[in-house]
Amino acid sequence: MVKNIKIGLETHVQLNTNTKLFCSCSMKNISEAPENTRCCPICLGMPGSKPSLNKAVLDLAIKIGLALDCKISPETFFSRKTYLYPDMSKNFQITQYEIPIAKKGKLEITDRNGKRKEINIERINIEEDPAKLHHVDGDISSAKYTLINYNRSGIPLCEIVTSPDLSTPKEARIFLKKLSSILEYLKVFIPGELSMKSDVNVSIEGGERIEVKNVTGIIEVEKVIDCEIFRQGCLLDDKKKIERETRAWLPESKTIVLLRKKESEEDYGYIFEPDLTKIEVSKEWIQKIQKTLPELAHQKIERYQKQYGISQELAFSMASDLDIAIFYEKCIIKQDPKFAATWIDLLKKTLYYNDLSIKETKLTTEIFLKLLDLVKSEKVTKSGAEMILRDIIHSPEKFEDIIKNYSIIDNAEQIVSDVISEESKAVSEYISGNQKALQFLMGQVIKKSNRRIDAITAKSMLEKKLK
Amino acid sequence: MLEKDLIKKLAKISRLNLTEPESKKFEKDIGQILESFKIIEKVDTKKIEPSFQPFEIKNITREDSVEKSLILEDALKNAEQREKNFFKGPRSV
C-alpha cells in the first residue's frame, strides 16, 4: 500500500473571450476553425509585432479568483519565460511569474461519504496557450517531424495552481469536476468548446515529485495519477530511486514518457515584459466584478436555510455541488423545497454511488418532478421510488416503463393472501408469537409486489389477516 | 576569466553551437565584459526601485473586439518549411 501520496495540479483553462490574449484574432468556434486561419503577426510571433493585452481576460481572471476565495493582487505585470520549443510562437511565453493576478484561495471538495477536504489554491496566473503540434509518423518522442497549427497560439489561459493537498486520484477527479462546474457556472469556461488541461505533480512516500505535463480533461488526469503512483511504487519496490523528472502523457497508447530529467531543467531567465505595462487592479474594479458573480455555494447554503427552512446539512448537500444546486432551484419552482431537498439528497447519494454526476445522466427536472409527484400522491411507495431513481439515472427516457413496475397496485389484498398461503411455516411461527416471522412475511409481500406495497401497508394488512 | 563550462552551458541554453576557437574567444571577451560590468556593484541602490521602462506607463489594455486574422496564405507566406496548411517543424523531443 503506497503511503504519503501528494498530488498537486496546475490546471490550465482556456477562457471564454471574444479575442485572444494579446491579439484580436477571433475565438469564436476556434476549435473547429481550419488550421492556421485564426492567426496574425502577433500570435505567429512575426518579427516586428507586439502584444496588446485583452482587458476581458483580466476581468475573467479576477472573477475566477473571487469565486475561489483568493486575494486579488492590487498590482500585476507580465514576465517573459524564455525557452525554445516548436509550439512557441516567440520562444518565450508571456506569463505572470512575479505577481499572479490572484493567490491564496481554496476550494472545498466532498467525497461520497460526505467527508469534506479543503484544497488550497496557491495562485492563479494569466498566460498564453502555445500552438498545437501534430506528430507525424510517430508519437511525441518518435515522430519524423511535426506539423504546427497556430490557431491555439495566444488563446488566453488561466492557470490554477493547487498546493499538493490532494491524496488520491479520485480526489483529483472530484476537485477538477467541481472546478470545471464552477468555471462553467461563472461563464468563464465552456466545457466541450474550450479546453482544460493539467500538469499533474505526483510524489509518494516523501520522494521527489514527478510532473506529467499536458493531461487533457478530467478522466485522463485520474488515469495518469493512477499510473504514476503505480510506476513510482514499482520503482521503490525495486529499491530504485525516484528522480525529479518531467514526463508527458500519450493518450493513444496510455503511456507516460520521459521528457527531461532535472539536470536538464530549463533556466527560463525571467525578465519583465517590456512591451506591456503594469496593471493596477483597483478596489472599484474588483467590486464591479464581484457584482457580476452569480450566487456562489456558500451564499446558497445560507439562503437555502433561511428561505426554505431546510437543515444546514441538507442545504450543504444541495449547494456544495453547483450542478445539483441548479437542478434543485429548478425543481422547487414547482415543488415544495423541503420535500424536494430530501429527494434530491437521495438522488445525489444514488449518483455518487454509481460514480455519476448529474450532468452525465440525462435526467431532466421534468422527469424528476414527475417522480416526486407520484411519491406525494402515494402512487408509488417510498422504497419503490428509490428503486425507480436507481434506474432512471441510467435510462431516464424509459421513465414511463420503469414506473409501471413500481406503481402502487390495487390487488394488494390478493398478494398478501398469496404470501400467507405460500409461507405457512412463517405464518405459524408468527401466530406462536415470533415477531421476526412477521418481518419475514412483510419482506415477502414487498418482494412479491415488486415494492409496490410499502412496509407499513404490508404490516397492517398481514396483522389484520392473521388476527 | 570565466569557467569554460559556463560559455558552453549558455550556448546550449541559447541553442548555439560554438566551435572551439569561438568558445575560447567568447570566454575571453565575455569574461572581460562581465568584469567591467562589476562596477555597478559599487552603486548604492538600497532604496531604489528598478526602472523596467524609461518612465512609468501603466494600465494599457485593449477592448475584446475581433479584428480580421491573416488569410492562410499570408500566415504561411514566409514559411519555407510547410506541408499543406501547416507549418512544418522538427520533432518535439
Next chain:
Amino acid sequence: MNTKKVLEEAKELDKKYNIFITINENFDGKFPLAVKDNICTKDILTTAGSKILHNYYPVFDATAIEKLKKRGAGIIGKTVMDEFGFGTFSTNCAYKIPKNPHDPKRCCGGSSGGSAAYIAASKYAEFAIGQSTGGSITCPAAFCGVVGLTPTYGLVSRYGLIDYANSLDKIGVLAKSVEKASSCLQMIIGHDSKDSTSVKKKQGIQKKKITIGIPKEYFANVDKRIVVQVMKYVKKLEKDGFKVKKISLPHTKYAVPAYYIIALSEASTNLAKFCGLRYGLSYSSEEKGFNEYFSEVRTAGFGEEAKRRIILGTYVRMAGYRDQYYLKALKVRTLIIRDFKEAFKKVDVLIAPSMPMIAPKFSEIEKLTSLQQYTSDILTVAPNLAGIPQLSIPCGFVDKMPIGMQILGDYFREDDIIAVGKQVEKYG
C-alpha cells in the same frame, strides 16, 4: 520628383558606399524614403541586417511606414545596418559594410549606418528612417555629418520595428537639416493602440528662453579636438543669448554596463524566436530533434556579435545572476534617469559631443576588443536608457571628418532641442 534619376542615384551610391540591402525597383511616390532594414515594409525584404532573415517579406507595414506612405513616401530601399542593431560602427553586418561618404576607408557609425550614409551622399533624399537603442541614430549622424533626431521613447510607435531592446528602441530620423528632421518626425509620431508603450502625450509649447547645460562627464575621455569644436558652438550660442550652465550627471560612468545588461537581457529573449520555423532561414526539419534543429539554424544564421550578445544577455538574467546584474542594472537606470531629471530642473537642454572620436578607419576597428567597442557608446547610452529626446547636429570637422554635437531635452521637449539645433545650423 524624377523616380528614374532617384533610382539611378541609389544604385550608384550603393555601388560606391554599400548603402542598401534592397533597392526597390518598383519605387514610386512623392519623395524617396530610405528605411533601415529592421523596420517592416510590406512585401519588401526586411532582414534586420541578418542572414537569419534573408528571406523575410513582412505581411504588414510598420505603423511609422504606414503613416509615411500616407504622406506620399516611396520606399527607395532598405538600408544596411549592424545585425539587429548590434554594433557601434555598422561593421557587424551580414550583407555588406557601408563606407563613409566623407572617407570610404572609414566607417559610417552604427547601427543606422546605411541610412546616414544615404542622406549624406544623396542629392534627392531629405530624410531617412533609422532606429536607436543605445545611440544608433546619433552616432552615424555624427560620423556622416548629417542630422539625427531620436525622439522621446514612446512618441513613435514601435509596431513593426524588429526588436533589439523593447524598453530602449525608438524609431527616428536621419536628415539633411533640422527642419527636415522635424517635418519627418511630425509625420510618424502619434499614439498607436498596437504598441502598448506608445504615448498620447502632446508635445509642449516651445520655451522662449532656453538654458543650456554642459555635463562635465560628457567631455572627459573625448578627443580634445572634438571638445574644442563643440565648445566653439556653445560659445556662439552663449553670445546669442542662451544661458549656459555647468551640470553634472554623476552616474554617467555606470551607463555602459547598465545599458548593455538591460539591452542584452531583452535582446536575448527577442532573438529566441529565430529558429527556422514560420519565417527566416530554415533547413529540412525531418528526422531531427528540436534542439538539434534550432541550434543548426541559429548557428548558421547569426553573426558573431549576435551570438556574443545572446550569450551575454542570457547570462545576466539567469537564475543566480539575475539579481546582481539584471535587477541591479534596472536600479542603476533609475539613478541615471534621476540625474537627467535633476539636470532638467536647472536647465532646458544639455549639449555634449555626440561621439568621443571621429569615424574610425576600418583597420582601427578591427583592432578593438568587444569591450572597447561597447565603451565607445559612452556618450549615447545614458540618454537612451532614460528615453529622452536627442538631436545630433554637425558642428564642424576634425581631420576632414564631420563631427557632431548632441542636444538633449527633457521628455517630450523635442521643440526645445529643435530650436537650439536650428540656431546651431545657422552658424554653419
